[in-house]
Amino acid sequence: MSRGRRGTIFVVLVALLVYSIYRIELHFAAQPIPAVVTKAADAHRAVSTSLDASLDRLLHDRGPAQTSGDAKLVALTFDDGPYAVRTPILLDELADLHVRATFFLIGHDAEHFPLLTERIARDGHEIANHTLTHPARFETLDAVAVASELSAGAAALERYVSDPAIRTMMRPPHGRYSEATVRAAQRAGYHVILWNDDPGDWRSVTPATLAAHVEANASAPDIILLHSGRMTTIDMLPEVVARFRRAGFTFVTVGELMRRLPVSVIDHPAKMSV
């Protein structure tokens, strides 16, 4: 074989190798996050981006082949607040729609609006922990800081309302977490509640865009990440709720979802059109 030809083969092989690695990395990057990391789960296996954890998930995590009627549950979750103007409008809308949701409240905001905090509970919604101060870079906090944000956040909420979820369910601010912060939350007694769908209602989008995203990405069961302070979110609710109900879904809180279905089903939903 000529030297030129060997060189060409070598270049082709290297290109193939680089392409394969690129594809494998793309695959890992596309892996869905777990919607729920329970307090008993192996945090490394659940959320680490290391090669061994990624491989483990790739080889062993398979969604259920089908979803039974029982799995057609959807949990709307609202982060942040409460807020003076938008939260009451959101609560009115949810009451009109007869939907009970899960509110991840910020301890400091609850202290600013105790009556609103009480109303959320009185309206039948679930209240869970979104930390005391909503730190900007939550994923960089050490275990002591995570535990203190959660316990102080819980204490603030419990001045006005009582809900077991305040001490058992948390969502990291900005949805930012690391293996270490997940582990710290677990040690503090918390399930880390993430989501199946983040339609991005914190960006400037229209209600129609938001509703289209939620519908296109609907899964069964479904935990949908929304925010408490956005009019677009409130405006899209009637249409989204109607579409889910027409498709046979029942609206539940996250706590109810976890009582009714195994976490493996929540974390690996089969895609379902609505």
Ligand SMILES: [Zn+2]
């Ligand atoms: Zn938040």
